[in-house]
Amino acid sequence: MPHKKGDPMDMQQTSRTQSPQIAATSETAEMALIMRLSGEAFGLPVPMVNEIIDPIQITRVPNASAFAPGLINVRGAVVPLLDLRHRLRMAPAAPGATARIVVVETTIKDTPTRLAFLADAVEEVIDVELGKLEPVPKLGAPWPDTYVLGVLRHTKGLVVLLNASTLFQPEPSPTANA
Amino acid sequence: MVDLSPAVTAYVQESRDILEGLEEALLDLEKRPDPETVDAVFRSLHTLKGGGAMFGFRLMAGFIHHFEDAFDRVRSGDLAISPKLINVVLKARDQMMAMLDCGGDGPETAALVTSAPLVALLTELDAALDNGVPLTPLVAPTRLWHISFRPAATALQNGMRPDRLIEELVALGQAVVTINAEDVPPLDSFDPSVSYLAWQVALTTAQPRSALEAVFIFADDADLDIHEVEGEASGSPQPDQREDKPTETVAAPPQKHDTAGDSVRVSSAKLDEILDQLGELVIAQARLRQISNSIDEPALEGLVEEVERLVTGLRDATLSVRMLPIEMVFGKFRRVVRDLSAELGKEIELETQGGDTEIDKNVLDRLSEPLVHMIRNSIDHGIELPQERSASGKPAKGRLRLSARQEAGEILISIEDDGKGLDAEAIRKKAVDRGLISTEDEISTAELHKLIFAPGFSTAATVSSVSGRGVGMDAVLTTVSALRGSVDVKSYPGQGTRVTLRLPLTLAIIDGLLVRVGAASYVIPLASVEECVEFDSIEHGRESGRTMLQIREHLVPFIDLIDAFDDLPGHEQRRRVVIVKAEGVRVGLVVDDILGQNQTVIKSLGPYHGGLEGFAGATILGNGSVALIADVGLLARRAWAAQEHLRNAA
Numbered sequence: 149m150p151h152k153k154g155d156p157m158d159m160q161q162t163s164r165t166q167s168p169q170i171a172a173t174s175e176t177a178e179m180a181l182i183m184r185l186s187g188e189a190f191g192l193p194v195p196m197v198n199e200i201i202d203p204i205q206i207t208r209v210p211n212a213s214a215f216a217p218g219l220i221n222v223r224g225a226v227v228p229l230l231d232l233r234h235r236l237r238m239a240p241a242a243p244g245a246t247a248r249i250v251v252v253e254t255t256i257k258d259t260p261t262r263l264a265f266l267a268d269a270v271e272e273v274i275d276v277e278l279g280k281l282e283p284v285p286k287l288g289a290p291w292p293d294t295y296v297l298g299v300l301r302h303t304k305g306l307v308v309l310l311n312a313s314t315l316f317q318p319e320p321s322p323t324a325n326a
Numbered sequence: 327m328v329d330l331s332p333a334v335t336a337y338v339q340e341s342r343d344i345l346e347g348l349e350e351a352l353l354d355l356e357k358r359p360d361p362e363t364v365d366a367v368f369r370s371l372h373t374l375k376g377g378g379a380m381f382g383f384r385l386m387a388g389f390i391h392h393f394e395d396a397f398d399r400v401r402s403g404d405l406a407i408s409p410k411l412i413n414v415v416l417k418a419r420d421q422m423m424a425m426l427d428c429g430g431d432g433p434e435t436a437a438l439v440t441s442a443p444l445v446a447l448l449t450e451l452d453a454a455l456d457n458g459v460p461l462t463p464l465v466a467p468t469r470l471w472h473i474s475f476r477p478a479a480t481a482l483q484n485g486m487r488p489d490r491l492i493e494e495l496v497a498l499g500q501a502v503v504t505i506n507a508e509d510v511p512p513l514d515s516f517d518p519s520v521s522y523l524a525w526q527v528a529l530t531t532a533q534p535r536s537a538l539e540a541v542f543i544f545a546d547d548a549d550l551d552i553h554e555v556e557g558e559a560s561g562s563p564q565p566d567q568r569e570d571k572p573t574e575t576v577a578a579p580p581q582k583h584d585t586a587g588d589s590v591r592v593s594s595a596k597l598d599e600i601l602d603q604l605g606e607l608v609i610a611q612a613r614l615r616q617i618s619n620s621i622d623e624p625a626l627e628g629l630v631e632e633v634e635r636l637v638t639g640l641r642d643a644t645l646s647v648r649m650l651p652i653e654m655v656f657g658k659f660r661r662v663v664r665d666l667s668a669e670l671g672k673e674i675e676l677e678t679q680g681g682d683t684e685i686d687k688n689v690l691d692r693l694s695e696p697l698v699h700m701i702r703n704s705i706d707h708g709i710e711l712p713q714e715r716s717a718s719g720k721p722a723k724g725r726l727r728l729s730a731r732q733e734a735g736e737i738l739i740s741i742e743d744d745g746k747g748l749d750a751e752a753i754r755k756k757a758v759d760r761g762l763i764s765t766e767d768e769i770s771t772a773e774l775h776k777l778i779f780a781p782g783f784s785t786a787a788t789v790s791s792v793s794g795r796g797v798g799m800d801a802v803l804t805t806v807s808a809l810r811g812s813v814d815v816k817s818y819p820g821q822g823t824r825v826t827l828r829l830p831l832t833l834a835i836i837d838g839l840l841v842r843v844g845a846a847s848y849v850i851p852l853a854s855v856e857e858c859v860e861f862d863s864i865e866h867g868r869e870s871g872r873t874m875l876q877i878r879e880h881l882v883p884f885i886d887l888i889d890a891f892d893d894l895p896g897h898e899q900r901r902r903v904v905i906v907k908a909e910g911v912r913v914g915l916v917v918d919d920i921l922g923q924n925q926t927v928i929k930s931l932g933p934y935h936g937g938l939e940g941f942a943g944a945t946i947l948g949n950g951s952v953a954l955i956a957d958v959g960l961l962a963r964r965a966w967a968a969q970e971h972l973r974n975a976a
Contacts, residue, residue, distance in 0.1 A: 204950075205951045205952075207846065207944075207952040207953065207954065208846060209935050209941075209954065210891035210892045210954075211891070211892055211938060211939070211940065212935055212938055213934070215934075216935060219935070219944055219952040219954075221946050221950055221951060221952050224609060225929070226929040226931075226932075226944045226945075226952050228932050228934040228935060230934070256932075257933055259933070261932055261933060263932070263934070318934050
């Protein structure tokens, strides 16, 4: 049975209680969930995150695209499991002991859609000031620009803030080849 | 629509039903004018008008009044039914629908009432009223009625005049009146203010029952019985309205109609909700069954079996609530056919069959539009003009047949015309023009016919208002595919075309056969499964690439699901073949193992997998894992295509 994972959710909880003050200080502040894929830290807007669950049985969908290779059961709902590594042009890797499934809700083709992806680890929730985002360095990053909002300096190093509105679209973004 | 109070909402809902019925009645009237139907039309208009005035649809009531008047004249034999009249009232009916949508008196309705089409309608009505049609009274069969009437003892004190009522009754036809005076007391105890008499009237008349009842409309305390002597078609006798004691009267029970009273109107959203919950229940029940199997406790097992039985019963009952006769959409098409054939100058007779076939409401709701497209196509492209038909030796009147039937968990709906059939050459030419095929392509006639479903395909040389925009058949296929159905065309030049839609009975829950392919489980809809046989492993290994299986005396093509689902071949010694029937053909699906049957709640595949071929959806199994549901129709098509390919290559 999937269950909510303790640490990240607790952190999310504490962060949420602080949010009114943050909202007061800056209009462009946002909270981001930090997770890791192949060692890199990525951030996603917290409001879209539904839940974080332990890895469960994945049903392979024959002949499906490499971006959406499977389906999982999230509390009685059939939810597609996406491979973000594939979309971000990172080498495939098997999930390790700290791997978690992140369930998010976003709008796909005008329909609110729940979907999930595997992360190597889910670490914490941080406050992000969108004004302080830096552009992604042109060289040295495999991921297409279109899926990334920018890079953020954080105590633990660089965090890549993902662009949720392009990242989860069923079809790869036409500019992703650039 | 505007936000309305519950009472008004109920009125609008009821009025819609009445307007549906009104359309039916008008179309009936056009075919066969009989007084019962005239009466029904009048009553409908009357009810609409009365309710309209009450619930804030006064403008609409005013509009309806003109038509009610017209039908009052028809009823009294003052006006004959003419096609013109039917036409104008049908159009007015559509306007009434539009006024209902406005949600009551307001600027919107006011604009509608004063709009040009509406004013034109009233002028048209006037023309229909004074068109100088000789007043041919409706010829209706006369019937013999027996009426027994005993006024309440107190009736005279209330000012009732039984003699007048009997006179009125006698005026309706030829009557033999008998008076029963046996209750009249001796003179000393006679009270002149008490009614003692009873009447028996044998009346021969063409008037409907309602006319007879109307005579006694104010005599509600009376003991009244009206029944037809021969034939029982006009319904059972009215419930007796009697009094217990001469001095004490009992209120007459309200007259009951067969249809009202014992049915409840429920919003379909509520039904959907119940079905969703039921879906969850089915999944939970499957989990329970699995746990029980692993525990092996007889007491629990008995209970699980009982729960299973109850859930199945509940499922069937819930699904049956959602099932509606397909007649409900067939009915609408009479009007479509009538209007279209008039517009195009064609004579067409619509024939329907199997209207009582039941189909899930959700399927039904989405079906109406594609069916209209297909009917339009048949009328516009299929059926020829009367002179053309006569020239080719056909009856001038074209025939359009709509039929529905149930076959192995599917609903088959076909639309058949006796028109000129599909022009294979025109289709080929068009397809080449559109780049759908190349000139060198060798394409069978059947495949050419299928091209009419290609997006943007239309062979009509000119675009008419009816069809020919090339969106019709494409839209049909899209809708039908979305409903997990398929379309099939058969056409013979000069003889006609038949398009058959195959649709699943229900969209939500099916019985499934759970099979294992590689490491994964898949569900095959049980309704399409014919049998399961052992797979002779030698069969597959043959060098010739033969993909036919000998099942008794038949050869059946097969597909290995390991290949179809792109899985790695295992080392199964004893594999099995599930023989399924889809789209009229038998196909074998080779699986590694058969795991059992289950009830399957179908969950649609989202935007990431929806376009994927081979799957009709997904479901959650008892162990909590997700299993895909095989799209048997598609696999069958694929198997036959592969078979054809092999044969052509040989």
